Amino acid sequence: MNPSRPHLLGLEGMSAQRIKLILDTAESFKEVLERPIRVVPTLRGVSVANLFFEPSTRTRISFELAEKRLSAELVNLSSATSSVLKGETLKDTARNIEAMKVDIVVIRHSAPGAPHFLARSLQSSVINAGDGAHEHPTQALLDLLTLRERFGELKGLRVVIVGDIAYSRVARSNIWGLRTMGASVALCGPPTLMPLGIEEMGVEVYPHLDQALPGADVIYVLRLQLERQRAGLLPSLREYTNQWGITAERLAKLRQEFIIMHPGPINRGVEITPEVADGPYSVILDQVTNGVAVRMAVLYLLSGRKHEG
Amino acid sequence: MRAKGSLLIKGGRIVDPATGIDRVADLLVKNGLVEKISQPGERLGSKTQEVISAQGKVVVPGLIDIHTHLREPGREDEETILSGSQAAVAGGFTAVACMANTYPPIDSQEGVRFVLERAKQANCRIYPIAAVTKGLKGEELTEVADLVKSGTVAISDDGNPVTRSQIMRRALEYSKIFDIPIISHCEDRDLSSRGVINESYTSTLLGLGGIPSVSEEIMVARDIHLAQFTQGRLHLAHLSTAGSLSLVREAKGKGIRVTAEVTPHHLILSDELIRQSFDPNLKMNPPLREKKDIEALREGLADGTIDCIVTDHAPHSPEEKDVEFDAAPFGIIGLETSLGLILTELYHKGILGLKDIISLMSTNPAQILGLKGGSLKVGDPADITIIDLEREWKVKPSQFKSKSRNTPFGGWILKGKAIATIVGGGIVYREGI
Numbered sequence: 001m002n003p004s005r006p007h008l009l010g011l012e013g014m015s016a017q018r019i020k021l022i023l024d025t026a027e028s029f030k031e032v033l034e035r036p037i038r039v040v041p042t043l044r045g046v047s048v049a050n051l052f053f054e055p056s057t058r059t060r061i062s063f064e065l066a067e068k069r070l071s072a073e074l075v076n077l078s079s080a081t082s083s084v085l086k087g088e089t090l091k092d093t094a095r096n097i098e099a100m101k102v103d104i105v106v107i108r109h110s111a112p113g114a115p116h117f118l119a120r121s122l123q124s125s126v127i128n129a130g131d132g133a134h135e136h137p138t139q140a141l142l143d144l145l146t147l148r149e150r151f152g153e154l155k156g157l158r159v160v161i162v163g164d165i166a167y168s169r170v171a172r173s174n175i176w177g178l179r180t181m182g183a184s185v186a187l188c189g190p191p192t193l194m195p196l197g198i199e200e201m202g203v204e205v206y207p208h209l210d211q212a213l214p215g216a217d218v219i220y221v222l223r224l225q226l227e228r229q230r231a232g233l234l235p236s237l238r239e240y241t242n243q244w245g246i247t248a249e250r251l252a253k254l255r256q257e258f259i260i261m262h263p264g265p266i267n268r269g270v271e272i273t274p275e276v277a278d279g280p281y282s283v284i285l286d287q288v289t290n291g292v293a294v295r296m297a298v299l300y301l302l303s304g305r306k307h308e309g
Numbered sequence: 310m311r312a313k314g315s316l317l318i319k320g321g322r323i324v325d326p327a328t329g330i331d332r333v334a335d336l337l338v339k340n341g342l343v344e345k346i347s348q349p350g351e352r353l354g355s356k357t358q359e360v361i362s363a364q365g366k367v368v369v370p371g372l373i374d375i376h377t378h379l380r381e382p383g384r385e386d387e388e389t390i391l392s393g394s395q396a397a398v399a400g401g402f403t404a405v406a407c408m409a410n411t412y413p414p415i416d417s418q419e420g421v422r423f424v425l426e427r428a429k430q431a432n433c434r435i436y437p438i439a440a441v442t443k444g445l446k447g448e449e450l451t452e453v454a455d456l457v458k459s460g461t462v463a464i465s466d467d468g469n470p471v472t473r474s475q476i477m478r479r480a481l482e483y484s485k486i487f488d489i490p491i492i493s494h495c496e497d498r499d500l501s502s503r504g505v506i507n508e509s510y511t512s513t514l515l516g517l518g519g520i521p522s523v524s525e526e527i528m529v530a531r532d533i534h535l536a537q538f539t540q541g542r543l544h545l546a547h548l549s550t551a552g553s554l555s556l557v558r559e560a561k562g563k564g565i566r567v568t569a570e571v572t573p574h575h576l577i578l579s580d581e582l583i584r585q586s587f588d589p590n591l592k593m594n595p596p597l598r599e600k601k602d603i604e605a606l607r608e609g610l611a612d613g614t615i616d617c618i619v620t621d622h623a624p625h626s627p628e629e630k631d632v633e634f635d636a637a638p639f640g641i642i643g644l645e646t647s648l649g650l651i652l653t654e655l656y657h658k659g660i661l662g663l664k665d666i667i668s669l670m671s672t673n674p675a676q677i678l679g680l681k682g683g684s685l686k687v688g689d690p691a692d693i694t695i696i697d698l699e700r701e702w703k704v705k706p707s708q709f710k711s712k713s714r715n716t717p718f719g720g721w722i723l724k725g726k727a728i729a730t731i732v733g734g735g736i737v738y739r740e741g742i
Binding site: 114135198 | 508509510512513514515516517519585586587628631632633634635636
């Protein structure tokens, strides 16, 4: 790993101070997003490559918007249009991009550690935009920003993450970030989707929603990939929805106030019913808005540039 | 391999578990055989053609590695029988057995003859291991009688498990009349699925697919039951889990004909190392396990549950290995680091004595496959390794004799090294002696 260049590879090991700096910076960029002209010249002359080796709509668009609003130059490469299909290795692809003098590489890849691999072999700063089931740090940061806006403070919050923990990079990054910021985290989902030893991350694990939800300030619902059922991890989607789906009836039993989050895209009617996703507790669209601000903050902080409002 | 003439190894500490010798003596080699070992107080004649002074060094029966992949035929860019043998002798090995998963696989007399033909140019003895099933497909038995006649010392589909229990049963049953072992790569592929590292807290943190310990243990248990039922000879390859060890211990207690091996990397490295680094040189199958497994494997060495140490030398090209972790092939090379690692981590740290180490790396592997060597009895082939226990050296993959570089041990400082390797009385490797 090239120590001279800062990277954002994950939230594991990131200090509370650093997380706070990113969130504070994101807040100041949010103010930019409210202006009539939503562009600042901060990253003029900085070039960013968005390498998306996995389908993505919202994360990719969110990064692109963040880059454009900071006036960075950007190039996009997604695997469908790249030479990856011709058998070029990740290293060669990355080296070619680097030969074009790119300052920051944003990478989404299905292989855990692919961003770390790039960080080892390139001179550019690397931002992990999701690596397999490992981490998705900008998603967790935008979630933290959304929570801080709602609750003022992260410390002492009780967050319940529901669903497919085993395959979720969002869950892992959120657990690191929330734990570092002093929130408590409980996980709930089928045992076949609860990975071995996850308790060691400092979380509670509940198999049943009725045990997990009471007292929760935040119910964070994960997307259930439909192929989990085909892989034999679930008997049926119907049973999943009955056991772990977030429905209005289930929420009606709760005595406390809470909010609902989801990283998107939603499988309506599977992990969450439409009325809940669109209902009054839902902050799902706030998450999306905050995504742009957080990614602006991360790009800006990694670039080492000065921001002058 | 038999060198003419004579060679005197003077004043070394001779450690030979087969004869029980452990004392300073002169060892005389003549026409490729051990001619004489001096009695205490006796000095052997100086009329020999060549004299090696081994004072302060250890003289042992040549090391034998019964689990390597030499990639020829098919992937000569990664290793050949010649380059593999050069790596072997640099690591102190006088003989290696090579697995059948080449391209094409060694599953016929023709294949075995090819390996033995290439072996004529090699620097050490090369023993072919042929496939259990044709094409390593797990469906039909190979022609074991013919394979044995042409020089196969064992059969194994290593790299793949023999998935079908019926085939494994028939293989054990059929091969026992030839008194060769079946070397079993124990893995339930259904359970390991698309896993790439040990299933544990580490795989959970990294989001990498897990290979659970039970994937190995279920097959170890199955094969032990089949060995007991058929009275066949079973040798278990590269055991990695505490659970496997207790199964083997129990089986040996019942007198079942089973032997077992372990690699240096499974004795030394745990899966936690993959955190942060995602280093593909830490990817092998079976995967690196946890500290408790390392403890169990070390106990197994000490109490005799494990019979031998092997490298599972698995060369891979940088194009294949220097990629994202998921995409990298399994396996690391080991011939040039094995002895140094074992001496550094087990001998110098007081976990195993020298005699035990030589049993595990020479005497026992020779017995398991019925090979020449593994002892320094008068009249035995003069396959000898001279070791400097105190030599400190740095692992430099760029200087390996192997054609490949895929090792996680680059940059390690090791203590203890083979400084001369003698095969059939001929010096095939020497370094500062």
